[in-house]
Amino acid sequence: MPKQRTTFATLKEDERKARQRVIVDAAERVFGKKPFEQVSMREVAREAGIAVSSIYRYFPDQQSLFVEAFVLGTREIINRVDQRIAAGRISNLSDFVLIYIDFLIEHDHHFRMMTHFMLDGQLSGPLLEKLNEAARSILEQFDKIIAGDSKPEQTRLHSHALFAALNGILISFRNYPGRKPEEVRRHMEKLAGLAAHMCESHLRSVTG
Amino acid sequence: MPKQRTTFATLKEDERKARQRVIVDAAERVFGKKPFEQVSMREVAREAGIAVSSIYRYFPDQQSLFVEAFVLGTREIINRVDQRIAAGRISNLSDFVLIYIDFLIEHDHHFRMMTHFMLDGQLSGPLLEKLNEAARSILEQFDKIIAGDSKPEQTRLHSHALFAALNGILISFRNYPGRKPEEVRRHMEKLAGLAAHMCESHLRSVTG
DNA sequence: TGTACATCAGTGAACGCGCGTTCACTGATGTAC
DNA sequence: TGTACATCAGTGAACGCGCGTTCACTGATGTAC
Numbered sequence: 001m002p003k004q005r006t007t008f009a010t011l012k013e014d015e016r017k018a019r020q021r022v023i024v025d026a027a028e029r030v031f032g033k034k035p036f037e038q039v040s041m042r043e044v045a046r047e048a049g050i051a052v053s054s055i056y057r058y059f060p061d062q063q064s065l066f067v068e069a070f071v072l073g074t075r076e077i078i079n080r081v082d083q084r085i086a087a088g089r090i091s092n093l094s095d096f097v098l099i100y101i102d103f104l105i106e107h108d109h110h111f112r113m114m115t116h117f118m119l120d121g122q123l124s125g126p127l128l129e130k131l132n133e134a135a136r137s138i139l140e141q142f143d144k145i146i147a148g149d150s151k152p153e154q155t156r157l158h159s160h161a162l163f164a165a166l167n168g169i170l171i172s173f174r175n176y177p178g179r180k181p182e183e184v185r186r187h188m189e190k191l192a193g194l195a196a197h198m199c200e201s202h203l204r205s206v207t208g
Numbered sequence: 209m210p211k212q213r214t215t216f217a218t219l220k221e222d223e224r225k226a227r228q229r230v231i232v233d234a235a236e237r238v239f240g241k242k243p244f245e246q247v248s249m250r251e252v253a254r255e256a257g258i259a260v261s262s263i264y265r266y267f268p269d270q271q272s273l274f275v276e277a278f279v280l281g282t283r284e285i286i287n288r289v290d291q292r293i294a295a296g297r298i299s300n301l302s303d304f305v306l307i308y309i310d311f312l313i314e315h316d317h318h319f320r321m322m323t324h325f326m327l328d329g330q331l332s333g334p335l336l337e338k339l340n341e342a343a344r345s346i347l348e349q350f351d352k353i354i355a356g357d358s359k360p361e362q363t364r365l366h367s368h369a370l371f372a373a374l375n376g377i378l379i380s381f382r383n384y385p386g387r388k389p390e391e392v393r394r395h396m397e398k399l400a401g402l403a404a405h406m407c408e409s410h411l412r413s414v415t416g
Numbered sequence: 417t418g419t420a421c422a423t424c425a426g427t428g429a430a431c432g433c434g435c436g437t438t439c440a441c442t443g444a445t446g447t448a449c
Numbered sequence: 450t451g452t453a454c455a456t457c458a459g460t461g462a463a464c465g466c467g468c469g470t471t472c473a474c475t476g477a478t479g480t481a482c
Contacts, residue, residue, distance in 0.1 A: 019458090035327075041436065051460045053438075062436065112327060119243075119320060121383045132385045160381070161373070161399050161406075168376020173368070175329045177340045191369050198369075198406040205409070227425090249469065259427045261471075270469065422480075431471075438464075447455075 020058045020068075023048050027069050031109035036066070037116065067127045070113045074134040077103055077110070078141055085145075093196040096145050097166060101192045104170055105185055111170055139163060150203045158199055165195040228266045228276075231256050235277050239317035244274070245324065275335045278321045282342040285311055285318070286349055293353075301404040304353050305374060309400045312378055313393055319378055347371060358411045366407055373403040 026048035030039050041062055045052040059065040081090075081099060090096050104111040117123070117131050142159035150158060169191045176184050234256035238247050249270055253260040267273040289298075289307060298304050312319040325331075325339050350367035358366060377399045384392050 040434075042434090052436090053461080054459055056437070057458065115323065115327065115379060118379050118383060119323065122243075128385070135385075157398070157402065160395075161377075161402050164376035164380040164399060165369070165373040165403065166376065167380050168372035168374065169369075171323060171326050171379065172372040172375050175326060177336070177343075187368075190365070191372060194365065194369050194410075195373065198410045201413070202402075202406045202409065248467075250467090260469090261428080262426055264470070265425065418482105420481090423478085425475105425477090427473100427475080429472090431469105433468085435466085435468095436464105439462090440460100441462105442458105442460080444458090445456085448453090449451105 016058070023050075023055055023058055023065065024069050024072060027065060028073070028109075031069070031113075036109050036112055041065075063123065063127060066113070067117075067123075067130055070110070070117065071130055071134050073107070073110045073113070074138065077107075078137055081141060090145070093145065093149070093162075093200050094193055097162070097192045097196040098189055100166055101170065101188055102185075105188065115167070115171060146199075146203070149200060149207070151207050154203060154206055158203060162195060162199050166192055169195070224266070231258075231263055231266055231273065232277050232280060235273060236281070236317075239277070239321075244317050244320055271331065271335060274321065275325075275331075275338055278318070278325065279338055279342050281315070281318045281321070282346065285315075286345055289349060298353075301353065301357070301370075301408050302401055305370070305400045305404040306397055308374055309378065309396055310393075313396065323375070323379060354407075354411070357408060357415070359415050362411060362414055366411060370403060370407050374400055377403070 023044065027039070027044045030043050030047050041052050041055055044065070045055055048055075055065065059068070080103070081096075084090050084099065090099065123131065139159060142163050143155055146159045146162070147155050169188050173184060173188055173191070176187065179187070231252065235247070235252045238251050238255050249260050249263055252273070253263055256263075263273065267276070288311070289304075292298050292307065298307065331339065347367060350371050351363055354367045354370070355363050377396050381392060381396055381399070384395065387395070
């Protein structure tokens with residue numbers, strides 16, 4: 001009965017995926033509590049309610065687990081933003097930029113992971129490929145948003161610039177001395193708004 | 209002879225400073241070889257030609273040493289840029305921005321330290337104060353450059369935006385997949401130029 | 417000038433810790449006949 | 450239906466390593482009388 005066998009096999013495979021997912025979710029929860037560079041396999045295991053060695057049944061090493069968490073998180077951001085775009089809640093660059101900033105302030109650990117992987121640069125081939133694909137899909141979303149306002153040959157450059165500017169804002173002012181979190185957020189939003197505005201008006205001057 | 213005593217004392221103090229400096233310089237040299245987060249006290253000691261325990265005669269702990277290295281490095285950047293400004297080699301925002309980018313590409317370890325300290329945020333009081341002062345002096349240089357073109361109340365916001373944008377460019381594209389270092393540099397310079405241009409034209413439109 | 421004492425830079429060896437990862441094993445479930 | 454075997458998720462304990470930091474000590478130099 002080859003047919004049943006494959007059904008069984010896929011069921012098993014699904015279970016395996018589900019268990020992987022449990023581990024990744026646990027990791028994500030721990031990331032919420034402390035800087036992710038300080039999160040150990042033991043803590044993830046404790047949070048997931050399993051033994052440390054069990055994690056290694058599902059991930060070859062720590063880096064793979066963390067990259068997987070990052071990739072899933074990225075996918076989720078992109079989906080959420082896409083939903084808002086589809087719902088017509090994002091009509092211009094400023095809206096988009098605010099959502100990007102707010103999301104990454106809210107999911108701070110995700111931003112930390114992003115900058116960490118951007119800085120790192122000593123990842124093995126397959127993991128690097130996964131990360132690059134995640135980066136590509138973020139940039140594509142920027143492209144899509146900007147494409148409306150610009151000539152095609154201007155799109156990419158401007159989306160790169162905006163992407164970089166937003167990341168820079170998030171990193172440069174996150175520990176703005178003597179400011180409360182709410183003030184920091186407002187400052188970041190203001191700077192992001194300025195960046196979006198500059199980008200838009202520059203595109204207009206170039207395109208039209 | 210209290211006078212001679214103080215001379216002696218200051219001489220001793222100077223020697224102490226000089227020895228501190230030897231250690232910091234050694235650290236800086238090691239930073240050139242590998243990501244600074246991976247640099248250990250043992251390596252710094254080896255590079256300086258002394259015992260590990262000797263370092264602790266001059267710095268209470270690793271963080272203090274690293275912060276000192278960062279602060280000195282920052283001071284050097286600022287001085288160099290100031291010199292170029294004084295020599296009339298920087299006449300507009302685009303010039304300035306290129307120098308900033310190039311310097312930090314060249315001194316990659318310094319940029320890494322900067323982002324690391326920006327992300328970290330769990331430093332003890334006095335160290336934090338040192339870092340904040342360094343950050344402040346960088347931002348003041350941005351202010352000075354921008355102040356020429358803008359109304360005073362616009363200066364700070366724009367220098368923050370530009371500072372953030374440049375940092376973001378440096379972090380977001382440093383590992384641009386499949387590009388050679390020279391191509392990465394050109395891309396960064398292009399983006400930085402775009403940022404400077406946007407900033408200038410926006411200032412002009414606001415200032416009138 | 418000589419002697420006893422204080423200071424302090426410098427040191428090698430050790431401490432203690434936490435980490436990522438591996439290993440040998442258990443026990444439950446599924447399979448073959 | 451019962452029995453022998455294979456598979457594999459899950460585990461606790463251990464391995465090995467590198468790290469920041471401390472400690473007890475040495476030896477050179479300066480100081481007091």
